[in-house]
Amino acid sequence: MAAEKKHKRRKALSLYEPGVTSYRSLARKLNVSESTIRRWVDPVSREKHLASSRRAKQARTGICADCGGPTRYNGHSRKEPLSFRCAACHLARHNSPEALAERTVWSREKIIEAIQRWGAEHDDSPRTTDFNGAPDYPSLTTVIKYFGTWNNAIEAAGFEPRLPTDRLLAAGERKKGEDH
Numbered sequence: 001m002a003a004e005k006k007h008k009r010r011k012a013l014s015l016y017e018p019g020v021t022s023y024r025s026l027a028r029k030l031n032v033s034e035s036t037i038r039r040w041v042d043p044v045s046r047e048k049h050l051a052s053s054r055r056a057k058q059a060r061t062g063i064c065a066d067c068g069g070p071t072r073y074n075g076h077s078r079k080e081p082l083s084f085r086c087a088a089c090h091l092a093r094h095n096s097p098e099a100l101a102e103r104t105v106w107s108r109e110k111i112i113e114a115i116q117r118w119g120a121e122h123d124d125s126p127r128t129t130d131f132n133g134a135p136d137y138p139s140l141t142t143v144i145k146y147f148g149t150w151n152n153a154i155e156a157a158g159f160e161p162r163l164p165t166d167r168l169l170a171a172g173e174r175k176k177g178e179d180h
């Protein structure tokens with residue numbers, strides 16, 4: 001609870017006289033809602049509130065997608081639908097080789113290396129779309145961030161720059177293929 005709320009709660013408890021003070025007047029005085037006042041000064045509604053928040057947390061637990069064990073409410077599930085992995089599995093994934101590869105810190109040298117690796121594997125330089133979702137390759141955004149344009153990177157890796165028509169021709173060929 002924030003310090004200001006704590007202060008207000010103490011104040012409400014000191015001002016409240018059962019049967020004399022109304023929730024509404026206290027709510028106005030402390031600039032909080034009537035239900036908040038009720039929760040603070042009435043033990044029964046406080047207990048109800050705690051029980052309902054316990055139930056809400058319980059409802060946000062689930063079964064781990066990886067190990068089938070129980071997942072616990074993690075305090076962030078309003079943003080995510082449910083915590084669908086237990087803490088141990090989440091950590092294991094976070095530190096897996098795949099996850100580490102995804103967090104590769106790119107540099108000009110590493111991007112050039114990746115383009116050359118693609119070139120050796122495919123006997124051609126990569127198109128802008130070839131790295132889409134390919135693990136171990138930088139995204140188009142990353143390439144542009146380091147080289148300004150895709151072709152700058154292609155040239156830096158020792159390939160002929162790709163012509164814009166490449167893409168149009170490829171699209172045309174695909175279209176022809178579909179027609180037959």
Ligand SMILES: [Zn+2]
Pocket residue numbers: 064065066067068069085086087088089090
């Ligand atoms: Zn698990």
